Amino acid sequence: MLEGILEILIKTVVILGIPLGALPIIIHVERRGAGFIQRRLGPNRVGPFGLLQPLADVAKFMFKEEVHPSHVRPFFYTAAPVIALTVALLPLACIPLAAPFDVFGTTYFPEVFRSDMGIFFAFAVSALGSYGILLAGWASNSKFTMLGALRACAQMVSYELSLSTAIVAMIFVFGTNDIHQIAAAQTGYWFGFLPKWGVFMQPLAAMLFLVGIFAESNRLPFDLAEGESEIVAGYHLEYSSMKFAIFFMAEYVHMIALSALFIIFFFGGYSVLPGLDLISTDSSPFVLPVLQAVSFITKIAVMIWIFVWVRWTLPRFRYDQLMDLGWRRLLPLGIVNLIATVLFVYFRNQ
């Protein structure tokens, strides 16, 4: 019992520590990437290559004055950032970094929360992200925040529909909801060189899912929640110091979690990257899990870079274009893709 709790604690600290430890690096990559794309320098003064800039920013946020506005609903105003961060962290609980592995006769499961409904749990809690935003906007009791929250929520739920149709199509193709079996099904090659990734089976679903995760995490070109020219900063307008920073932490953690889910379905999850699988895994039971974790983290890093790249390349939508795209283009596309997949699988098996 005590051993079990210790194991859970270690896994929890590792699973929470990796994304939170990577946050300063991601923020740095984002700012330097912006500089790179816009042909300017970006932060380069604090530490070597400006690497300590994110830490300086965190320290500054901590020592800032915390403004307590007089017009807010205090309980929900305080609860909203915590809800946003907790809900963003929760999907990570059931995302495994590697396959279950045997050490001295004991099988270890690398995810914290092992459940046969893990993937549905991850999507359910990541969809709760809109609660943090809606509570923040409503509790701040200001017109800008209320409008920002309403817009963010309407956008998130609209794109969740096309995202869900993509999930149904992938669950149907794999015939399982177990993350380990999905990853196992994507290990290996077609014709000897093309990895058996879901993106090659369901390119349209991959596209819908990718657009969906951009909209879900409120990143450009879908950052209508904080359109500066219309509603200033949107739902976190009345927040200051660390409370303000927590919303950004939640956004980045949400990006990591959604990228991980995207990779599980479409880029083989923790299946070892082409090239790395040439390494022999017989010498020690730890080699394969390490290779799998390295592959998974590399894939997530590439996804994060794509987030940054898109952010500094594409301009923002107009709101009616956004809703039009979500409801009148992507949702029918997702439904048609689902019907076509089902009919294809049915007639192929006849």
Add this chain to the structure above:
Amino acid sequence: MEFLSFIIFLIIATALGLVLMFISNFLGKKVKITRKNDIYESGVNPVGSATRQYDIKFYLTAILFLLFDVEIVFLLPWALNYHNAANTGFMVAGFVFFMVVLLVGYIFVINSKALKWEE
């Protein structure tokens, strides 16, 4: 044991947020200026309250999301059970009927202009 692990994860994640949030409560400097605590309104006095009427489209979007998302959630167990079913033809016929009903509802929603934002 599985749910214990989830509860431990939930407690640690929540505690992390709470600690981070109250850290600037202790470390930050404290200034008491009452004007500073007013509503942000670009420097002018706010007019009216924040809980005024907003566009009905937000409400329609939420209601329609509920309807469509419930229908898509119904498809998840269907997609899982399809490969174990004895009579897949019957499963596919049911699916096609379900999708036709869904599409009729969707076409009605589009034609009623409930989701038309540009005006």
